[in-house]
Amino acid sequence: MPDSVDKEGMLAGKVAIVTGGTEGIGRGIAEVLGRAGAQVAVASRREDAVAATERELVDLGIDALGMATDVRDVPSVAGLIGAVRDRFGGIDILVNSAGGSFNDSFDRGPILQLRSEDLIEGYRLNVVGTFICTKAVVPEMLARGGGSVVNIGSMAAYSAARGMASYGATKAALNSLTRSMARELAPDIRLNVVAPGHIDTPRTNSRRDAAKRARQLAETPMGRYGTPEDVAAAVMYLVSPAASWVTGEVIRIAGGMGGE
Numbered sequence: 001m002p003d004s005v006d007k008e009g010m011l012a013g014k015v016a017i018v019t020g021g022t023e024g025i026g027r028g029i030a031e032v033l034g035r036a037g038a039q040v041a042v043a044s045r046r047e048d049a050v051a052a053t054e055r056e057l058v059d060l061g062i063d064a065l066g067m068a069t070d071v072r073d074v075p076s077v078a079g080l081i082g083a084v085r086d087r088f089g090g091i092d093i094l095v096n097s098a099g100g101s102f103n104d105s106f107d108r109g110p111i112l113q114l115r116s117e118d119l120i121e122g123y124r125l126n127v128v129g130t131f132i133c134t135k136a137v138v139p140e141m142l143a144r145g146g147g148s149v150v151n152i153g154s155m156a157a158y159s160a161a162r163g164m165a166s167y168g169a170t171k172a173a174l175n176s177l178t179r180s181m182a183r184e185l186a187p188d189i190r191l192n193v194v195a196p197g198h199i200d201t202p203r204t205n206s207r208r209d210a211a212k213r214a215r216q217l218a219e220t221p222m223g224r225y226g227t228p229e230d231v232a233a234a235v236m237y238l239v240s241p242a243a244s245w246v247t248g249e250v251i252r253i254a255g256g257m258g259g260e
């Protein structure tokens with residue numbers, strides 16, 4: 001990663017929102033977009049986390065805004081959009097990284113122990129939250145002549161891993177939603193998915209014991225965990241002019257996993 005902000009970089013003059021931008025993959029993406037010259041708004045639920053991330057990004061020289069937001073809540077997302085418009089004048093890029101798995105019944109248990117309410121919560125976060133944010137930015141992007149949305153999916157959309165049926169189903173739905181929206185919103189707004197494999201982030205690491213690490217590395221031909229910067233590099237491509245003819249795609253950033 002470059003160690004300074006390129007004020008005349010590829011994203012100079014662009015405004016980006018990164019949901020889930022306070023941690024893990026989203027935090028990495030926010031920094032990479034900011035270092036390429038974008039003005040960046042990071043959104044997550046916790047006031048202290050958004051304030052701390054805003055400070056960290058500003059300390060790096062990035063023009064940043066942190067905004068407490070729950071992506072599952074329409075008024076909360078409307079507040080985010082209004083604040084970003086007021087501060088930066090518009091929106092060009094949205095990265096939907098808020099998401100993941102949130103409890104054991106949802107993502108780690110046998111299917112017969114999955115509670116239907118957890119599956120519904122999973123859809124609310126991973127699918128409906130992304131839908132709410134994307135729908136909210138469309139008028140803003142159209143007012144600027146177009147824009148780019150990148151949704152963070154998962155290789156779990158493809159692999160039918162035991163105990164991951166619910167999480168995988170939400171990420172498969174996200175792929176489908178993205179493709180449909182891409183078709184309807186072309187040519188002005190491009191929407192794509194980056195589907196990470198196993199990524200080294202503090203929260204996911206805390207849930208990996210030695211056996212799980214061995215299994216995950218064994219199914220990753222590149223032999224290491226990916227980093228948030230590996231994912232951010234794909235996001236950079238998708239939001240750049242180099243991807244101006246790319247929409248409705250899923251790019252797997254997974255160290256070769258799932259290629260068999």
Ligand SMILES: NC(=O)c1ccc[n+]([C@@H]2O[C@H](COP(=O)([O-])OP(=O)(O)OC[C@H]3O[C@@H](n4cnc5c(N)ncnc54)[C@H](OP(=O)(O)O)[C@@H]3O)[C@@H](O)[C@H]2O)c1
Pocket residue numbers: 019020021022023024025026043044045046049069070071072096097098099100101125129152153154155195196197198199200201202203204
């Ligand atoms: N890590 C991996 O190995 C991996 C692999 C494949 C795909 N992914 C996907 O990549 C994305 C990011 O994963 P990660 O590992 O970086 O997650 P993480 O470290 O758990 O961070 C999740 C972020 O989302 C925010 N968030 C959670 N619920 C939210 C809500 N309702 N509204 C707004 N913000 C919310 C969290 O902040 P608050 O708590 O403050 O809300 C946090 O900033 C997810 O979509 C995940 O499914 C991750």
